[in-house]
Amino acid sequence: MMRVFIGLLLPLLLLSGGIARAQSPVSETELVAFYDQLNAYQTPQYRPLPALEQLRLPATFSGADLNALHLGERQIVRIDLVYTAYRLNPSFSQRQLNLSRIRNLAGLTPGLLHDETITWTLVEQTGCNSPAECQPYFHGFVVYVAPRYSAATSRADLDSLTRKLAAFAKTRPAAKKGRKPSGKKVACNLPASRYSIRQMARSVHRSYRCSLDAPQIVRFKMTVDEHGATQAVELLPTSQPICAPELTEALRQSIVFASGFPIDRGRFPFLVKGEVRLPLGSLQLLGRPDLAITGFALPDSVARRYRLTLRKKDKRDYCEARLTKAGELLAAADTAAENMPLPPDAGVVAQVLRRHPEWDKEVVVTDVTGSMFPYTYDLLTWLQLSALEDEKTFVFFNDGNDQPDKDKRSGKTGGLYHVKTDSYEAIKSKLVEAMKAGGGGDAPENDAEALLYARQLTSDSTDLILIADNYTFPRDTKLLKNTTAHVKIILCGVQDYINPRYLALARRHGFSLHTIEGDIQDLSKLVEGETITIQGQQYQVTRDGFKLVSKT
Template identity: 75%
Template sequence: MFAHVAQAQTPLPEAALNTFYDQLNAYRTARYEPLPDLEALQLPSTFSGADLRALHLTERHIVRVDLVYTAFRLNPAFNQRQLNLSRIRNLAAGLPGLLTDESITWTLVEQTGCASPTACQPFFHGFVVYVTRHATAATSRADLDSLTRKLRLLEKKRPKSAKKAPGKKVACNLPFTRLTNRQMARNLRGAYRCPERPAQIVKFELTVDEHGATRSVRVLPPAKPLCTAELEEALRQSIVFASGFPINRRQFPFIVRGAVRLPMGPWQVVGQPDLAFTSFSLPDSVARLYRVFLKKKNPQHKHDYCEARITRAGELLADTAAAEEMPLPPDANVVTRVMQRHPEWSKEVVVTDVTGSMFPYTYDLLAWLQLSALQDEKTFVFFNDGNDQPDKDKRVGKTGGLYQVRTDRYETIRDKLIETMKAGGGGDAPENDAEALLYARQLTAADSTDLILIADNYTFPRDAKLLKNTTAHVRIILCGVRDYINPRYLALARKHGFSLHTIEGDIEDLSKLLEGEIITIQGQQYQVTGDGFKLVQKT
């Protein structure tokens, strides 16, 4: 993709550019924050050819482009749309094929957190380009080495009996905040200035890293209107942790959930503070090392507290430097969570992408299989997008790299998945998901058999048109949903009657929606368009 930066390009027709622009996702936020777990490259609004060459697109491919600007303007007649169109036209001229690449997700982001030229000056203006490196034989070998190390660790700690050993007790504390709850609530009252403050309890969720830095803030959909972006920014400013989650003299990332009472006021109502934390949770990778129990305050403890015991896996990890945990995305256990949520999915055929971008979820699938013990034979189809053939030689419907196994033995499934990974790592971003689904459908004896597709949220299949006449019902588990669901998957589900499943919940019956409808899905608002869906508000 984009093997070179062109010096001169034929301008895109104005009508085509306007049509492209009208379908873009768009949302407002106080101040733009790049996604923490994707490689982000910033192109200022005054980018040059040298800036484009610095993207090194011979070594990596684009998965998402955000055009970021501020809402403030000195001249009321200023036309932001025309400026945005001009910037997109300039970028497309330097990167041929950019606007026609359906694997790339585009988003307009309007920042609302400044109200003067001086205040807006430090805000970023321009393109944020998210990239991922091309899969190569070397990266595939590294992924395989890491996967086998992690699987060995997982297999060693697999309990030999149903009863879990209690484990050695280790030190554990709830994460410390830099201020008291009362002080944070006072700061929140000062930072949150919204004219619409109907009385209600609003829930929120913060993702915090191992150093105590807040990575994301999300206000859950409230019952009544409020200034969501402003509240999220106020929470980000007011709630500051001094550390990660301390366990056994180590610090771990965590998620904290809480609630805000609106309208906020002085702490005069006993038992009804403006701000309260309701729960803490840890990544599954930490739960495999330690059994952590959150306890409510009691006569011996004035505050909520925690207890932790080290597992056999934790002991092995402490003694084995080579078994270091690799960094995993926040939803790395999405396969396990969805499968546990749906124990009735016992006969479905599982189709999964095992290319480089899916490595964390490949491991999650095997971890779930190892711990769930299959009762009956199950069919799996693994695909690697063409057995490492060059991207230019891949043909829709004939890409290949499909491997299948039917068994009830974990070891057989594991070996077939590793065989598929050894045969190819993927190459470019789009994969041959539809080809794999149709292949899986041919393997099933009964037309009623449903298919489960484990797919990358930001990498839409290059061959989705192959599903034009399919009658199969497909349940798509979306991996890597970092801030919103790829509207192309929503459109695919609506068109064919598929269902979508994320770590947060299930999305069904999209085919019942009418064009023009605006719906809220997991806190984000999408509009049904003639071509599918587009994000119209990120809350």
């Protein structure tokens, strides 16, 4: 259960290696530059993240507040400065007040603003319109902290993981090669649209009249309910103006499904992905429609229950489903996860891997430190349900085999373990070995070192899948400066927005990002100053990367 602390920051900050090393005071120029690049969003009333432990420092904090709390072995991962939009005096400057508050905090905690592992966010509350209404709203700093994991603290996680995997295996034994697939094969068809692709493309053409300077392909995704009604349409990032509201509405009106996703005798909500080529009509001379449906995805619970397979065969999509007795798989997953504190996106690894069955040759690189425990469980249960047809390479990293944080050196941190096999038991054994050897220590990990290590184990043409923690950003990404690797990053722990540092990393190197909601690609096409919407949040491309500028 999350606990709320009000008070001391100083002992926590002194435990952070990055802060302890940076002791120079912050100049006014540095402070303004720091402030101008902060993430910022509005919300009716601030609601803290449920998955992280937090402490609150009121706007009126004093030296006494800073001497009231003892945190022990914890570390900062994020700081939110929270205030209200209401102004009693029209000439009041919230910016100047925010700068003053950050200046005071930084003055009492040397090195705070220099610690690149901490994510800062400005949160403006818009739900009150008078002093009386705003009085109960929180004003001040909300500081999110995480424990410092070690091999000792990982042992408890390992015990829990072992018990839950054993419980899961009893109800769903791992599949073996050559064994007939378990469960009864049931009817499974892709959802039928009311119109043909060509008719839908013509409808979009009639509804969308935006003038464009250059041809481009715009990818989109739609969520559809069990009755076939479209719930939402989202355009994926694009580097050029496309009259987004008009295109979104044209797609909503034109792409219509007759029902939900049909499996057995039921109908289920689903996600449909597609792309449209602009300007519309450019392919008419070739006799091809400007619109294409590129894939479907179903909720995690449905995919588990029916052992669902969505694949391409002879350039066509097809669906296969097998029903085990009385929802065996779904019940097994729920039973195994009982009493386990899981974040909202605990199934993100399995969801993304099921969404991309074509990722069958990639090397999987995964963080197995303490913060990633729920996602480690998710990976292993997915492997139990998905018998590997060919050998696959896995690289597990624990950020240095429990060596002291002060001794870690970029590129030479260690704690890397790999296995190439088609055996679930061999994969689990190697993962457990990596977890036993170290819990991670401080928050930032050695992801880049692990990626370069994985690259040495396979051919340069093989893509890498990195399973990473959205809350914390790797300390060693400078190692990737000259890399030509193609990396697909599955982000774990995305609850309110994607860490802008990962967006910047993907843009810089041409990587793709994948969350439980969808896929984020082609960020390298974006130009500085451009504002884009990603999974409902608006980000601006800056000289140094990205910053959040609006949140729904």
